[in-house]
Amino acid sequence: MASNSSNVLNFTLNRTVNLYPLTNYTFGTKEALYERDNSVPARFQRMREEFEKIGMRRSVEGVLLVHEHGLPHVLLLQLGTTFFKLPGGELNLGEDEVDGLKRLMTEILGRQDGVKQDWVIEDTVGNWWRPNFEPPQVKYADTLKLVAVLDYEMVYTAIRDRPFLLHISLCN
Template sequence: MSTTTVTAMHSSQPPIIPKDFSAKQPQTIRLYPLSNYTFGTKETQPEEDPSVLARLKRLEEHYVQHGMRRTCEGILVCHEHNHPHVLMLQIANAFFKLPGDYLLHEDDEIEGFKKRLNERLAPVGSQFSGEGVNEDWEIGDTLAQWWRPNFETFMYPFLPGHVTRPKECKKLYFIQLPKTKVLSVPKNMKLLAVPLFELYDNSVRYGPQLSAIPHLLSRYNFEFVDENDNVVAATPGTGEGQNPRTKVLAGDDGQDQGMTDYPGENAENGGQGGQ
C-alpha cells in the first residue's frame, strides 16, 4: 500500500502530493506489532562486575591481552499504535542497555554477536515451542560506532584526533525483527518496549547512546502492519487517537509481565543508559 493511500485514509481532505522526495533513501523497513511476539523469562544472569571500577579493571586486562575490546549491541524495533518501539533491557530498575555484549577475542563479529543475543534473549529448554522459537537474527546496518579512548566510563561517537589506541569500540546494529519471535529475558532484568519519543532528547534518563537512537533511525521510512500482515500506516503519517507508552514485556520478578504499561518519563529519573 502506498504512502499516499495510507495518508488519505486518515484525512477528510485529499492531501497535496509533493514531488518525489525519496532519492538515496534506504529500503523501507516493515515493522510488526508488539502483539506478534511472545515473551518469557529464564535463569538469572548476574552482572560480571560488582562495580564500575571492577568493570574498567577487566577492560584493562582484556586490552593488555587482546587489544581493543569489541562490543556489539542491537536496536530491535517493532511497533505499538503505529509508533516505533525499541526493545531494551533494564537492570535493577535503573540501568538501561540494549541487548548484546562484548565479543570474546577469538569470535567472528557477526556470529559472536548472534551468540551474545541468544545468551540474553533466546528461550531455553522446552519453555516454548512452535513458530518463532529458533528464528535466526537478521543483523542489519551498523547505525553507530562509539569509542572509549581510555579506561574510563566516557564513550564518544567519534574517535578523538589524539587517540591512536582506543580501548573499546561499541557498534550498534539495526535488527529487523521477523513476523514472529519468542524472546526470554533473565529473571533479574526487565525487557521493555520503549517508544522513540520517550528516548528522544532524554539523555538524563537513558544516557547519550540510547537517547540518540531516534536520530539513528530517522534515516529509515517505516511501514506498520497489523497481526494479519496488512499495512495500516506508513511514514510519513501517524496513527490516530493513541498515546504509546513504554511497555514492560517480561522479567525482573521471575514472572512474565505480559505487556504492562510502564511509567516511562513519569517515573523517577534514576536510570541511565549503558556506557
C-alpha cells in the first residue's frame, strides 16, 4: 500500500503542466461587474444572514496560469485600487463545484458572441475554511476551493470594464 501511495505522490509531483503564453489570449470587453456588497462589514453581515437560512456557503475560484517573459503568472481580477481576486464566486445551493466554476468563469470571463467556452477544470490547488464571519479563513462557516483551470492553447476572454484582469508573476 505504501508503494502505491508513493507512486501517486511521485506522479503528482512530476506531472507536467502546459502553460501557454499570455499572447495566446484574445481579450474583448464586457459590461462592468461590481461587488454585491459596498463594504467588507456589509459582506460579512450578508454572509451571517445567508448562513442562518442555508448553512455553510461554498465558493470556488479558478487559478488561471499563463507564462509571460518565461515566468509563470496567475491572472487576477482587480476590483478598485487595492483589491485583487481570482475569478469565481459562490456556488448555488446543491451545485456541483466543477459545474459551478464553469458557470462562474463564463459569467465573469466568457465570450459575448454566443460561442460556448469549454473551460478545462483541473486539480484542486487549495481549500480554505472560515470559522465565523471575519476575514481570516480556517474552518466551517464558509469554504473556498481554489481549482487550476489549465490546458487550453488559445482562449478568447471577454473582460469587463471593471474589474480589470491582470497577470501577476508567481515571483512577486
